Amino acid sequence: MEYKMLKIFRSGRKVYHKSVVQKRSFLSEAYQCQEAWKSRLQSPLLQKFKPEDLFITLDSQFLAHGKVSAVDVDIFANTVKSKEQTEELLNILERLRKSAETTNTLDSTHHAVIRYLFDNDCTQELMNVLHNRLKYGIFPDYVCYNMLMNEYIKKEDYASAAKIAVLPMLQEDTDHLITNALSVYACHKYLENPDAWQKPPEPVEDTKEEIKIRVRYLRNPFFDDHFDLTDPFDLVGKTLAFQGRFMNNALGRTCQLRGKTLCKDSLIEALKNNIKSAVEKQHDIDVNEQLQKYTEWEEKRNLILDKQTELINQKAKRLEIQKLKEEMKRQERYLTFFENEEQIELEIEKIEAREKKEMDKVLKIHGAEEKLKKLKREVEYIPPMI
Helix, strand or coil, rough: CEEEEEEEEECCCEEEEEEEEEECCCCCCCCCCHHHHHHHHCCHHHHHHHHHHHHHHHHHHHHHHHCHHHHHHHHHHHHCCHHHHHHHHHHHHHHHHHHHHHHHHHHHHHHHHHHHHHCCCHHHHHHHEEEEEHHCCCCCCHHHHHHHHHHHHHHCCCCHHHHHHHHHHHHHCCCCCHHHHHHHHHHHHHHHCHHHCCCCCCCCCCCCCCCCCCCCEEEEEEEECCCCCCCHHHHHHHHHHHHHHHCCCHHHHHHHCCCCCHHHHHHHHHHHHHHHHHHHHHHHHHHHHHHHHHHHHHHHHHHHHHHHHHHHCCCHHHHHCCCCCCCHHHHHHHHHHCCHHHHHHHHHHHHHHHHHHHHHHHCCCCCCCHHHHHHHHHHCCCCCCC
């Protein structure tokens, strides 16, 4: 919602009137839980790490072992703040996604990555991460969906808001009232000026040089009309139709029919009222749940780290015990040498007899004896001094 403030100030005898347009967001500042989110940095665990040093450690572990612990990535995502480390964070996420540890990714990792990119105004990188789930494996929670759409709507960046709005549709998710309401509003506002989000250009094939690649089998061309969609109009239209089906009212039917041009003004007002109603019902619930999640994430992170530390200590103890056993065996052989001297000599005689038997077999081979003599002469040969 917009409202105007009229500022009046005097400069000498002249009186100036300045009209300032302010944007009112649908969600309150409390919805973002900023203080609680910032307080995570006071955690004793997170204070132990510097993101610059932690990246070097993670990078080394990836190079040495091909994987790192998901909780270590979570710590990095929650401690990194500088915009200069954006590429480092995305690099770690991509490599985690390719390892088996990706199944252990913590919920707090998704949340931290999204808030980091948004807080550093990395809109392009954020959209790339969220729309490339296979590569980065980042999935927003409802609070992130709502926070992002609300802020982009507030900035009148309706293209970015619509890019967020299509994500719940792709996941076929209609469980959250505020997310549904904001998604519909963002899509309709985007359609007022669709030039800001264009369909990506088709890849240009270079026909000058033909490159042949051997593959095990050929995939038949397939278009699923869902995840394969790239045209913004298709994505936004499908989002409106999807959300409209679950609204069970005139507004929902209007969304399905995409009748924006027939009732534009009343539709936008109805959409705003729809968001307000959703916020009234869900706002406090989300805030309380999110505050609870921050506490749970902290406890879970510490629990996982304690378990990993315990496993590392157990492994170190096993190695220490193994080395101690080997040293004791060596000392035992040394101390009992004279007691077992006869047994040792018998073992030596058995080994020598076995080697002699093997040599006899070799000598029975035609020409083997002559070849051995020749080999011995070559070994003993000393070249003359020049």
